[in-house]
Amino acid sequence: MGLKYREDWRTLLWAAIGPAFVGVQYAYPDMIPYTFWISCYFALSFGIIAHNHNHCPTFRSRRANDLFGSWLSIFYGYPTFAWIPTHNLNHHRYVNTDGDATITWRFTNRHNLWVAATYFFVSAYYQSGPIQAFIRKARETNRPLYHRILRQYAIWIGGNVLLWSAAVALHGLGRGSWVFFATVAFPEFFALWTIMLFNYDQHVHTDPWSQNHSRSFVNPTLNFLLFNNGLHAAHHDKPGEHWSRLPQVHARLAPQLDPSLIQSSLWWYWFRQYVLAAFVPRLGTVQLGPGPMSPPRGRERSGGEADVELGEAGSNAESAVRVPA
Numbered sequence: 001m002g003l004k005y006r007e008d009w010r011t012l013l014w015a016a017i018g019p020a021f022v023g024v025q026y027a028y029p030d031m032i033p034y035t036f037w038i039s040c041y042f043a044l045s046f047g048i049i050a051h052n053h054n055h056c057p058t059f060r061s062r063r064a065n066d067l068f069g070s071w072l073s074i075f076y077g078y079p080t081f082a083w084i085p086t087h088n089l090n091h092h093r094y095v096n097t098d099g100d101a102t103i104t105w106r107f108t109n110r111h112n113l114w115v116a117a118t119y120f121f122v123s124a125y126y127q128s129g130p131i132q133a134f135i136r137k138a139r140e141t142n143r144p145l146y147h148r149i150l151r152q153y154a155i156w157i158g159g160n161v162l163l164w165s166a167a168v169a170l171h172g173l174g175r176g177s178w179v180f181f182a183t184v185a186f187p188e189f190f191a192l193w194t195i196m197l198f199n200y201d202q203h204v205h206t207d208p209w210s211q212n213h214s215r216s217f218v219n220p221t222l223n224f225l226l227f228n229n230g231l232h233a234a235h236h237d238k239p240g241e242h243w244s245r246l247p248q249v250h251a252r253l254a255p256q257l258d259p260s261l262i263q264s265s266l267w268w269y270w271f272r273q274y275v276l277a278a279f280v281p282r283l284g285t286v287q288l289g290p291g292p293m294s295p296p297r298g299r300e301r302s303g304g305e306a307d308v309e310l311g312e313a314g315s316n317a318e319s320a321v322r323v324p325a
C-alpha cells in the first residue's frame, strides 16, 4: 500500500468507515436521528487526519497523498490544502502570538463559553487572508501546486453535489436534502467548528514565550479516538513527528510543563471552564506568563518566508512555493 507508518492502517480504516457509514444512513434514513453524531465524529476525525497528513504525509507516493487529501476534503468540509497556509506556515510559526491568524485573544483574552463558541467564526474570517495569499502565490509561481488546489476545490464541491444528488435520487427533494444535511453537511460544519474549538482550548491562556505554549489532554480514549490530537505540546515540539509517536514525545516533555496545562479529561475541563467557572471564577484558567500579546524583550517571533508543499510537507522541491508569513 506504500504507507510510511504501519499505524496508518487505522487512518485508512477510518477513512473508509466514515463514508461507508454515510452510505448505510442513506439506505436506512430512519436511523439518522440516532446515528448522525457518529458521522459528526468521523468528519471530525477526517479533519484531524487531514492535519496529520499535511504535517507527515500518509503515503510514500506523492500521487497517493494528493488523492488521499482530496478524499478527506469531501467529508471534512473544506479542501485540506488550507491547513498549509493557516496552520503549518502560520499557526506553528507564531503559536498564538501576533501574526497567528488563529489567535485566541483577537478581541478579548477572557476565557468563557461565548468566546469559545464564537471562536470558529472569528478564526475562519481571519484565516481567509492567508489562504487567498497562498492560492495567489501558487498561481504566480507554482502552476502544478495551483492546479492541485483547484482540483481539491472541484473534488470537494463536486463530491458534495454528488452526495446531495444521490440522497435526492433515493428519497426525493425534501427528505433527500434532509438526509444529506444530517449525514454530510452538518457533520462537515461540526468538524470545522470543533477543530477550531480544540485549537482555542489548546492555546487559550497558555504562555507562548516558554515551553508552556500549549495545553494537552492526555486521556487515552480521547487520544485513541482523535489520533493523539490531545498531545498538543508534543505536537508543537515536534510538528513533523508522526501522530503515533507523540506519546513518547509527550512523556519526555511532561516533567518540564506547568501541571495546569496537562489535563486528563476534555469533558471535565469543558464542564469546569464553561459551566462551573461561570459561577465560581477561580475554577477557570488564568493567563500564564506575560500573555501572548506582550512579548518579553527580544522575543518577538519574526516573519520571513517558508517553503511549503501541498500534502508533502517540504520533501519535494519541485512543487514548493514560497509564501510570505
Ligand SMILES: [Zn+2]
Pocket (backbone or CB within 6 Å): 051, 055, 087, 088, 092, 235, 239
Ligand atoms: Zn499542527
